[in-house]
Amino acid sequence: MEKKIEKVEPRTLPGFMELLPNEQILFNKMKETIQKTYEQYGFLPLDTPIIEDAKVLLAKAGGETEKQVYRFSKGDNDLALRFDLTVPLAKYVSQYYNKLSFPFKRYQIGKVYRGEKPQRGRYREFYQCDVDIIGDGKLSILNDAEIPSIIYNTFKNLGFDEFTICINNRKILNGLFSSINLSDSSEEILRIIDKIEKIGSNEVKEQLLELVKDAKKVDIIMKFIKIEGDTESKLEQLDNLCIKDEIFLLGLKELKEVLKYIKLFNVPDNYYTVDLTIARGLDYYTGTVYETFLNKYRNLGSICSGGRYDNLAEFYTDKKLPGVGISIGLSRLFFQLEDNNIINADNETIADVMVVSIDNNYETEIKIATNLRNAGINVQTITEDMKLKNKLKYANKLKIKYLIIVGEDEIKAGKVTLKDMITGEQKLVKFEDIINNIKK
Amino acid sequence: MEKKIEKVEPRTLPGFMELLPNEQILFNKMKETIQKTYEQYGFLPLDTPIIEDAKVLLAKAGGETEKQVYRFSKGDNDLALRFDLTVPLAKYVSQYYNKLSFPFKRYQIGKVYRGEKPQRGRYREFYQCDVDIIGDGKLSILNDAEIPSIIYNTFKNLGFDEFTICINNRKILNGLFSSINLSDSSEEILRIIDKIEKIGSNEVKEQLLELVKDAKKVDIIMKFIKIEGDTESKLEQLDNLCIKDEIFLLGLKELKEVLKYIKLFNVPDNYYTVDLTIARGLDYYTGTVYETFLNKYRNLGSICSGGRYDNLAEFYTDKKLPGVGISIGLSRLFFQLEDNNIINADNETIADVMVVSIDNNYETEIKIATNLRNAGINVQTITEDMKLKNKLKYANKLKIKYLIIVGEDEIKAGKVTLKDMITGEQKLVKFEDIINNIKK
Numbered sequence: 001m002e003k004k005i006e007k008v009e010p011r012t013l014p015g016f017m018e019l020l021p022n023e024q025i026l027f028n029k030m031k032e033t034i035q036k037t038y039e040q041y042g043f044l045p046l047d048t049p050i051i052e053d054a055k056v057l058l059a060k061a062g063g064e065t066e067k068q069v070y071r072f073s074k075g076d077n078d079l080a081l082r083f084d085l086t087v088p089l090a091k092y093v094s095q096y097y098n099k100l101s102f103p104f105k106r107y108q109i110g111k112v113y114r115g116e117k118p119q120r121g122r123y124r125e126f127y128q129c130d131v132d133i134i135g136d137g138k139l140s141i142l143n144d145a146e147i148p149s150i151i152y153n154t155f156k157n158l159g160f161d162e163f164t165i166c167i168n169n170r171k172i173l174n175g176l177f178s179s180i181n182l183s184d185s186s187e188e189i190l191r192i193i194d195k196i197e198k199i200g201s202n203e204v205k206e207q208l209l210e211l212v213k214d215a216k217k218v219d220i221i222m223k224f225i226k227i228e229g230d231t232e233s234k235l236e237q238l239d240n241l242c243i244k245d246e247i248f249l250l251g252l253k254e255l256k257e258v259l260k261y262i263k264l265f266n267v268p269d270n271y272y273t274v275d276l277t278i279a280r281g282l283d284y285y286t287g288t289v290y291e292t293f294l295n296k297y298r299n300l301g302s303i304c305s306g307g308r309y310d311n312l313a314e315f316y317t318d319k320k321l322p323g324v325g326i327s328i329g330l331s332r333l334f335f336q337l338e339d340n341n342i343i344n345a346d347n348e349t350i351a352d353v354m355v356v357s358i359d360n361n362y363e364t365e366i367k368i369a370t371n372l373r374n375a376g377i378n379v380q381t382i383t384e385d386m387k388l389k390n391k392l393k394y395a396n397k398l399k400i401k402y403l404i405i406v407g408e409d410e411i412k413a414g415k416v417t418l419k420d421m422i423t424g425e426q427k428l429v430k431f432e433d434i435i436n437n438i439k440k
Numbered sequence: 441m442e443k444k445i446e447k448v449e450p451r452t453l454p455g456f457m458e459l460l461p462n463e464q465i466l467f468n469k470m471k472e473t474i475q476k477t478y479e480q481y482g483f484l485p486l487d488t489p490i491i492e493d494a495k496v497l498l499a500k501a502g503g504e505t506e507k508q509v510y511r512f513s514k515g516d517n518d519l520a521l522r523f524d525l526t527v528p529l530a531k532y533v534s535q536y537y538n539k540l541s542f543p544f545k546r547y548q549i550g551k552v553y554r555g556e557k558p559q560r561g562r563y564r565e566f567y568q569c570d571v572d573i574i575g576d577g578k579l580s581i582l583n584d585a586e587i588p589s590i591i592y593n594t595f596k597n598l599g600f601d602e603f604t605i606c607i608n609n610r611k612i613l614n615g616l617f618s619s620i621n622l623s624d625s626s627e628e629i630l631r632i633i634d635k636i637e638k639i640g641s642n643e644v645k646e647q648l649l650e651l652v653k654d655a656k657k658v659d660i661i662m663k664f665i666k667i668e669g670d671t672e673s674k675l676e677q678l679d680n681l682c683i684k685d686e687i688f689l690l691g692l693k694e695l696k697e698v699l700k701y702i703k704l705f706n707v708p709d710n711y712y713t714v715d716l717t718i719a720r721g722l723d724y725y726t727g728t729v730y731e732t733f734l735n736k737y738r739n740l741g742s743i744c745s746g747g748r749y750d751n752l753a754e755f756y757t758d759k760k761l762p763g764v765g766i767s768i769g770l771s772r773l774f775f776q777l778e779d780n781n782i783i784n785a786d787n788e789t790i791a792d793v794m795v796v797s798i799d800n801n802y803e804t805e806i807k808i809a810t811n812l813r814n815a816g817i818n819v820q821t822i823t824e825d826m827k828l829k830n831k832l833k834y835a836n837k838l839k840i841k842y843l844i845i846v847g848e849d850e851i852k853a854g855k856v857t858l859k860d861m862i863t864g865e866q867k868l869v870k871f872e873d874i875i876n877n878i879k880k
Contacts, residue, residue: 072512380482
């Protein structure tokens, strides 16, 4: 007697990424590649909670961020879901300060939550893959040079060949503004400049004029952000501006050092460039800033960004904790790459080999599968009683590359049929030679 | 001019696990080992959202579970955090039914949320590591035999040598109750039997008597759950009970088949046993059930449990989707293992090698580090201007195993000092021999 059960329509919320298994395999491979690269630089893993005390998590937040936060209560607790991995890092470093070794290099790869209006390719739950290097009191500029090499190796390891890491220094911009008495407007000016990719140079000029109301000053800014040429030439033009502002000169010095040390890290010249228009809207960056673009898909926006900040955790501690870091928004990046056919998950598979019994006699099938697994090979079996045709169909759907077909006659001869599912080739192989044949 | 910023005390909510980096490294290694083992069996990865539509997620839930769920609204949405990985799997399989290949084998390793009263070692946010095999309409009993081999290999790969997988079949219990006209009380009886480890045999008998109010029937149940001996002997005693109930006989047949096929999967005899008292309180198990215990730490409770169910997704679809699966509660397990000194994270490290400059001259340091990284080695650098003594202290704290010390004199000779931090041995090594020496 079956109970009649009322059905609920199974659905996933809009703005929440949920992948098919083949896509998930590819996604996980990318995630793992990022992780392994971060680990090559000695970054330590963290995995902070997704739920935090709202008062702690929102110590700094305000405005747009705060509106997007998932905040709720359970019992007496005022809770919030993390909206980035930087605030939890600030909390963590302040909280465990005495137990950590500085410079503290950590990576964290995890989901964060923002209740944005869902749009195509914009997610409310998405992965961020962050590295940060946190100093205790001070942090050498060499770390700013290491970051581009991390970006370079990460995207190289992900299989990308044509991308550009754009580097700038916020002090150069801030010093420039100070030299023309526009420090108080620097935040707004930076915000306008930051939009140059989107709105174009003319619109930037107009918006600046509206803000600054001084054509001469706007001209200086425009002249500055239009500095072009190779790295050498840009640095020379910056020198030639003869700006005496202290902050400007410090920024220029830092930028030169970063560019000098990048070479030691073996980042090829054609993978990075100085881009004086990059400011990163966020107000906590205080020095070097980075953005990364795929050369052929600049329209995707920056796929990896970050920068240097003076004070990671000023809302939690009096300790001065400068840092430098970057973040990859993997969920959005994955969507964009798939959407633009830059990656394709069609042939992704977990198991390279499937063992199949012709006559639903599973003893030999399981034995062979067990041996292969013991040899470190991922093996799929199929132990349902069904026709061989359907078993092959199953293997095909799972994109299995090698099929080991087990039948009575072959078993008697101590052999199996090994079929290459891509070329269609098949041959008889002795039991004891299976592993070697697969490993080849 | 510094702004005066009011500090918020950085704290992590009670019931939320947050590890120090060395612990996190070990935790991640365990997580990865579980993942790799699951993948050896061809399980496909899933990564469903943590936030779901509350109506969808709670289609089945009720009682205690529902009270523990984190449920909240954002805008018009009634949302809930997943409290296990089974309900999201049921949702997923119903939703993408047409795009999946059956048997659908998936693993998912992720955080789930339950607002339990926080106790030592009980978490509100914790990892579950699940595998399930879902059939379309039917699913062969051989899958029930594969599961113990997954448990066996997982814990072997995690480094455990002494554990026991306890196997039972719910149909045997249910059939037994049916044969003595106690089917209607079977849920309650199972719940009582399930507590035998905790409350002992006498208390079980008393509680049964209170429920059943028939000493003869209780005697039959007690006789049954006290069946002892090796597997062969237990099966014989079950045969000898001469119970004619159809469900009982089906259960016994299934159990025998599972035990027969386990051998094919190469699970050694001393790693599994038939335990007729194991019922798994949850009402969705309908056949084989599993629990796993560390022989020397049986008090920790089951560290890996699961079973066979007839109908994964009856709240979402009319399709009959039987399945079998297991779950490892990794956060709790990690806590228990650390708490009992079964594992120790003290010497965990991400980078095996650190390159250190004696005189804060970083060119050679970075070059060597870059070369080592290109050779696939995880390398830490230290590019802060500080005394060598403090650099060595830093390396020590990070549990670095090999130190490469770079000084002016050595550079001139084309050599570095390679120091084994465990033995304290050190020797001069030529630049070109560094990689080989480290790899050794």
